Amino acid sequence: MRIDVISIFPEYFAPLSVSLMGKARERGILDIQLHQLRDWAHDVHRTVDDTPYGGGPGMVMKPEVWGEAIDAVCGGGTPRLIVPTPSGRRFTQSVALEYAAEPWLLFAPARYEGIDSRVMVEYAARLRVDEVSIGDYVLAGGEAAVLVMVEAVARLLPGVLGNANSVTDDSFAPGSMENLLEGPVFTKPPEWRGHEVPEILLSGHHGKIARWRRDEALRRTQLKRPELLPDVHDLDKADRQALE
Numbered sequence: 270m271r272i273d274v275i276s277i278f279p280e281y282f283a284p285l286s287v288s289l290m291g292k293a294r295e296r297g298i299l300d301i302q303l304h305q306l307r308d309w310a311h312d313v314h315r316t317v318d319d320t321p322y323g324g325g326p327g328m329v330m331k332p333e334v335w336g337e338a339i340d341a342v343c344g345g346g347t348p349r350l351i352v353p354t355p356s357g358r359r360f361t362q363s364v365a366l367e368y369a370a371e372p373w374l375l376f377a378p379a380r381y382e383g384i385d386s387r388v389m390v391e392y393a394a395r396l397r398v399d400e401v402s403i404g405d406y407v408l409a410g411g412e413a414a415v416l417v418m419v420e421a422v423a424r425l426l427p428g429v430l431g432n433a434n435s436v437t438d439d440s441f442a443p444g445s446m447e448n449l450l451e452g453p454v455f456t457k458p459p460e461w462r463g464h465e466v467p468e469i470l471l472s473g474h475h476g477k478i479a480r481w482r483r484d485e486a487l488r489r490t491q492l493k494r495p496e497l498l499p500d501v502h503d504l505d506k507a508d509r510q511a512l513e
């Protein structure tokens with residue numbers, strides 16, 4: 270997968286060379302290209318922002334600079350254009366799966382009050398453009414949101430995770446864990462500071478362990494995120510029993 274990012278802080282993306290994503294890049298699964306937005310500004314100060322029409326606080330990013338940058342990075346190609354903004358549609362695991370199926374993503378994170386809205390209108394005529402939010406809070410810019418989204422997408426690419434099963438067991442993964450939070454996990458030793466590992470996990474009984482894990486996921490979801498819990502009609506008898 271190819272990922273381009275245009276930003277006034279390309280150095281912000283250094284973590285994309287670390288750990289899982291660094292490995293994926295070395296192995297050629299991920300081709301990440303970072304671009305300095307100011308390279309497409311033409312004045313001596315390499316200005317990328319200006320005051321908002323209609324007044325108000327802050328600055329707005331200039332459409333000409335973004336237009337030239339996006340045109341140059343696209344070449345004649347058609348990446349999916351992703352513009353992080355707190356006013357966008359919510360980024361979820363299903364959006365991550367959708368992006369992981371794309372060959373090419375172009376992220377356009379803004380600083381200040383955002384990008385002149387005509388840029389999104391202009392490119393929507395040529396590309397699939399998504400304005401996306403990673404949650405209901407306000408960041409100082411879209412860069413941190415890009416890091417979050419790239420990591421969520423990259424780990425879904427074939428060959429990035431060591432164990433292919435770990436993706437299907439994720440909280441929010443489609444299939445049996447859809448809308449469920451993962452339950453607690455344990456490793457050795459069997460007793461630590463008086464706290465014991467649940468006996469069932471030491472039993473070697475795979476069927477009972479799977480049932481226990483699902484029960485824990487159901488109970489944790491009911492306790493911490495009840496709004497996520499699947500409709501009671503979609504739960505079987507054993508599921509409903511776990512929640513009693």
Ligand code: 6GU
Nearest residue numbers: 353354403406408410414
């Ligand atoms: Cl995508 N950008 C900014 N600036 N703030 C956010 C966000 C994005 N998602 C949540 N808050």
